[in-house]
Amino acid sequence: MTVYKFSAAGSLTTGRTLYTSMLAGNTAFIDGSYESISTVTASGSSSSITFSSIPQTYQHLQIRGTAKSPNAGPALVIQYNGDSSVNYKSHYVESNGSTAYAGVGGTNTYGYVGYPVPGSANASMRSATIIDVLDYANTNKNKTTRSLTGYDTNNTVDGYVDIFSNLWMSTSAITSITLSIQGELFVVNSQFALYGIKG
């Protein structure tokens, strides 16, 4: 089949372009399975990053980001649907560059998902975090997450690489996710993006 696309300035014989595809030079619509939902970049005065009104149309969620704290010590933590009750449990496997160990984060008002680069490290350094929130819209089970996270400072301050697992003891569908660093402010250019994965 021959496809013609006519320009507004042309006639039936001029100003037309011949195509051999029905796309006629346009980009094909591809219904993707991995979709970007939202991105938040810290301005330097942000104590938390929240993804709200999360569509319930995906199977899983993934959060990808980089972060820095102005101080040392705080962890990157997660809360769902604004729940700040003692409904979270975490455990982890970790390397600090010299010792490998496993631990339990206990039962808390948040789940541990990583560490930002501490404030004493070079201003250009950022941590890396990838969080998978599985079956987030299901209302029949508690919610589990896996986090792969860490930072390295070229041995100038410290460095950690961690695998975290979290449990949110609620069967509610997740409609919002808040990341924070335990009362500290995210340093400017800390950034997190939320993605939806279709099942």
Place this chain on the structure above:
Amino acid sequence: MAITYEPIATQTISGSATSTLTFASIPATFTDLILASSGSNSTLSDIKIRFNADTGSNYSETILLGSGSSAIAARGSNTTGLNHNYTNTSIAAAISHIMNYSNSTTYKSTMTRWNSATSTDPYTAVYVGQWRNTSAITSVTVFVGSGNFVAGSIFTLYGIKAA
């Protein structure tokens, strides 16, 4: 809807001896890059990555390994590349996430998971790495420490685009 998770390029090792390959002219239109590989080496060796052809000692990483009998922590400082995998003629798989690669404000952070099933050095590993350079990443070079990639080894670079 625009494609969010998109293959940029794939390189498959042919029969000729190849010890290095490069993904060049990487579009700056994505947010993160992912390098996924499945392959093997002619001899037991690291497989490493470099950015923008930087061969200087501008890389570092913090390491967590499982050997099957123990958990191991380690650190590499002022190195000339970041570890992507470690294997011999046994097939090994690896995924390296290169975060926020096109920004020109921060150093570049990476997260790598790999596994190798060699009979003498079987490991599962996770690394966090850093390239101390604020330049946007425009090329990724993959190279072996010694020997060559075995024919059939495959490396694919993906781009992830945030909203």
